[in-house]
Amino acid sequence: MDSIILAYIAGFLDGDGSIFFQIVPRPDYKQKFQIRTSIAFYQDTTNAKILEWFKEQIGSGYIRHRKTGISDYTIIESKEVKRLLKLLQPYVKLKKKHVELGLDILNKLENKKSNKDFLEICKLVDKFKDINYSKKRKITYETVSKSLPL
């Protein structure tokens, strides 16, 4: 992708987008929890065309139109999140920490071999709570560590 396009997308994401990583329960998974990754762009539904343009450029993810009049374009597939974070890394300013931390988590997820590795990753995911100023995060490293044998 063209550097001008990437710089534009990075600016848009910094202005009103989000990068977040979360621990979600997955009773059918080996570790009972999964790391959910996402990059999201928001805009009034009246301006949703820009989200379609992002989707064309990026090539993955999906667009939702909410009843609140807000639409979002969200990418959740780990490989795609990683690809996009890498592409945007040189251009992002406000969310530099998010990108670095996200890539660190994704790399560690690919190489994870044990429950201990997974718990270390959960600790990194907890850091998103701080950089996103999120107060309502319920499932943390603590939660996972209580259910996972080492």
Place this chain on the structure above:
Amino acid sequence: MDSIILAYIAGFLDGDGSIFFQIVPRPDYKQKFQIRTSIAFYQDTTNAKILEWFKEQIGSGYIRHRKTGISDYTIIESKEVKRLLKLLQPYVKLKKKHVELGLDILNKLENKKSNKDFLEICKLVDKFKDINYSKKRKITYETVSKSLPL
């Protein structure tokens, strides 16, 4: 300014900024009204550094930190607004109409010779009401036309 920087600023502005032109009362002005122009960038005060970076790049305007926890960086001086709109024009996507209409108004303001010219400009300013989906605009072409002799 570098095209990468301009593309980033354009993305940020499209994501969460505003371009608006307004008619405001100015009893001491010849036409009793003034066209107020502004380009504004918003961000949580915790992230206000990005606004300072914008100000460094752009070189004019001012930053305010509101009690609501939101900060803004706003450029209101017509010459500076015009310069920035021209610079951003090739990169902006969502606010393309705003930029075109804004530049049209600024050019016409520079060449205005009569009350009739000013009223024509007020008609253009009214168009911002539609493209900004603004419902609370009180002073319009109608208002000015009632007080201004042709």
